[in-house]
Amino acid sequence: MAYKFPPISYKLPEFMHGADYNPDQWLHDPKVLKEDIRLMKLANCNVMAVGIFAWAALEPEEGRFDFAWLDRVLDTFTENGIFAWLATPSGARPAWMSQKYPEVLRTGANRVRNLHGERHNHCYSSPVYRERTAIMNAKLAVRYAKHPAIVGWHISNEFGGDCHCEYCQAAFRSWLMAKYGSLEALNLAWWTTFWSHTYTDWSQVESPAPHGDIAVHGLNLDWRRFVSHQTVDFYKHEVSALKAANPELPCTTNMMDWFYNLDYRTFADELDVISWDAYPTWHEASSDGNVAARFAFNHDLFRSLKKKPFMLMESTPSLTNWQAVSKLKRPGMHRLSSLQAVAHGADTIQYFQWRKSRGSSEKFHGAVVDHVGHEHTRVFQDVAELGRTLAGLNELIGTRVPAETAILCDWDNRWVINDAQGPRNSGLHYEQTVMQHYRALWELGIPVDIVGSNDDFTNYKLLIVPMAYLLRQESGEKIEQFVRGGGTAAVTYWSGIVDENDLCHLGGFPGPLRTTVGIWSEEIEGLYDHDRNSVLMNADNTLGLDGNFEVRELCELIHAETAEVLAVYGEDFYAGRPALTVNRLGDGRAYYLAARITEDTFYQSFYNKLVEEAGVCHAIRSVLPAGVTAQLRSDGDTDYVFLLNFSGSEASVELDDSGYTNAESGSHMAGKVELAVNGACILKRKRHLLGHGI
Template identity: 80%
Template structure:
């Protein structure tokens, strides 16, 4: 039975509601800060992230530190019941540092060093940059780690990028030596005999370069792993003096929407709490369903990293200034999109930014306080109203999302897929494929975890394995045992192709999953964008599904060994060959989908059957209108059902239980509930309810 987890901070055991705040940009006008504090209270904002890019204000010259302004900010916060995630300012370095120590600036893959500018244009390996960071963080820790307003540390900002300088080349060689121990092992893992690229000395190892080595896939993959590990090592170095001063203060760094460059699973092991920045492109179509499912997947991914509530560190209260079109949020969308994060496990709603910058590249990015400088705006009122809603939902803090289904998603798999050179260099669409499978569960209102290969699968009833191209032998064995123990797994085409070194499995695909799914994949065909085939359900198949469904992009030509055929291809020279199979193994079942189906209706029908077969829990048993989802959080005694309408229309949802109570008003809700356009309702029920 679920139970409540500890709040992110015992200093503020309620929903954190606030924003990134840059008082260092307004030191010339003290009245601005006075007004900001007044309006923070008015908007029911109780937390701010402060100092994220404030290095120049904190250390205007090397060795000269100015903390008086930050003292005043934090002391005033404490007097007004406002708290701070205090940032380390390492996301952008001051100009004096770049001028005096050019080695801190990054070298690009073409081996040319950057000029000073932008953010994260610094080398995470540079001894000077690490030294200057350690000095700054030590001083911040000594001064503020026991300040009453400080409830945690915000490390840097949106860590990203890579450097190819001599320091990084040496660090990469050290990383490779530690992993492989011998050159023979390295050459075998990288298959370096290809094109006679065998390494005979460690000094020959370099990072991939546009004018150098790019064709050794194992090397490309290890470079990405190294960049991720080296960035994490920099994060750990940042945290060390902060934890030494006060180990009780949590540390986080804000992650990004399905970010490609860093393996966030390894980061999760070091973070005390997960935080991320969410910027959907709402209102590009009449229905926001597709955007909603993409970001729901992200919310579930970040929650799953530590299996506990996360922080929505950044979102926009109105619009962005960097997307192709800066669309305003329609009425209701601010509340709906914020509660979407809460529904999937967020215990904070925070924004970029509190007050708009007057100049430079973010002067037109959305903010709670616009350039007009007062609270009499639509956006401010939206924020204040959400603050009221969150204040009434304190009981949700620390509750969990009880997922009995999981989707396998690994960073090194996506890196390897995108470097595969075949079978469709025009786009294998791994990420979109994973989210297409996820969308079926979103439509059904089935809670889902997003898991990695090293996670424990035993607590789940249903495991989805889409395009697991890079699949380690031990992961395949773990999935096989999951099925033998009674679990249901659904595997797709282009799975079990290579091992952890991007070397092809021998003995037939899908490699370590061949026994589990009971098929052998002989060939896979990449289809042109205009090509189509079809998947035709067999009459009387075990799932009792009917119909003919369009397939595109990839078609796997398979032979059944121990599996049963549920559907076949309808066209081309492989018409009549298996396209969907099921294999019984031990106490469980393994399904294999041999092609990418175009139509969402197939996935909805297919996974509806698998959810029913496996006995996977749904949030509610009622049928949900298209574009509407129901998400669940629970403490084991009380369930909180979040009904969210992204359909673009007013909808009515029939309820499956007569004992629902509106979580905000406390009023009973019986029969059905009307949800307006961009609407969200939060219902409470006891967990032993009877349908």
């Protein structure tokens, strides 16, 4: 297993530090470019993402191209040791295209075509839009694929949305024909005999619509899968001309915070490097722990897509302009939040944006250079300081996050849970559930991968399976093999309910996991918001846990078949029935939690025991104060431990005896590490001292 990956670009084998740069907004003022170069150097920035929404500047009218301004920018970059991710401008089309070719505009689920405007308001199936992007990308490739400033291609911008035009309907039917082969197979998979929805001709199949069909859950699920497929197909269409001109240049597209509408795992094989855009709402509360844990999860998710370092393509150096409250970063938070990304595997820190726009919707969005136009601002100095820090950490480039724990999260499972029409239509809260389990591990300083059903589980020691409602038969078999081979699995309620077509498993829930967890789930009860139950730990249970824990929202009534009962329900007619079990299978163990326990203290105690039992290593063998976490990167010989203080208060961590040095200063570290409010400390140690298993 590789412990250190090559840099994203050999042209720039160090931390990339920079921003989205929009010189096309400043073509009327040539002095801006000269001043921006001076400021980029002062800010210790070495890379810019250029041309993301520049189509109108590159092709002001059909067939008339203007690359002179972009030539000047990139040539000036080269002269000054600055590099660029050159973007394809397909994220927003020029007005002349929408006017001449209205078919490029999206059609909504209501079957009404949109007007010109916004971003990503275009059809990925449109022959015209594909033709125009192919022409543009081919010209960019021929002109710039060998330019010394270019380190890679930034494809479009934050893909998202769907189109319901006739081109997309035809593409959807073709995709379904390839998947199912016959209408008989489709009708069975979608269970269309319900409400007499049986199709007798492919032309009858339509995408879900508010004034049409949204009750066939298999249709809803396959439409979402198709939208991901079609978006990836458009990405591949964009990349083809670029790779033909220079296959060595990496291609990426910037993703978004656990984005709901696209299955990002379908992109992973096509992207050379994963990049994403992070915009936490810091300072919502006295402690930033909840926000930090959520964004730690996202960093882990995007790193896990390719199991290698990723790019933080966008973040704000100060604030956003689109959140409900645009809060300023408190002193220290810019460094802390940026190092959090590095700790979880980022090899770049980049911002939206370099210079604030003067007008339109993002004129008040944070930027390195404010409207005042000079370097004498708090934000600029924060960015420059971080640049100096990153320049001293280049030994971290390409290092892994050696996770021995994984959480199973599939996009299609997420979609069907929210479509289930089951025990709680007022909210099953899948995402919150995943975060609650993840936060307990985050508090313990446990490195975590976020995996999908198609991933290999064999290198992990602990696998967490929260609400795996959609679980394929083969996925259940993989989990069973994982446990039989000595792994520890923790499975929750509402798992193993439906298969890949959203059809209920027959023969008893949790379907493919019934043997693994050793229980039969007979019923599930949805609780009203005011309802409460409790889970009571059995005396002398094998985990050594004690106490009573509050339950809300969901309670499964289960039978222990081969499993041992660790805890029971405390109230209602099912008081005394199993609520937490463990099943020994082969060389491993599988735990089953039948109810939604709301108290974080349970999950921290529960996972602390499972981590110990499974032999999972912590990032550091120290007790971490609430809101302080530890994260680990390693090159196989040296570990880099990040202590990150999101508690909102000063904190201290008592170091173990593993022989630490400060990664920035090189000084020996022992005893207590004092962390300021929003403080961060990076430690180094020899890897073998903690005896990691992978």
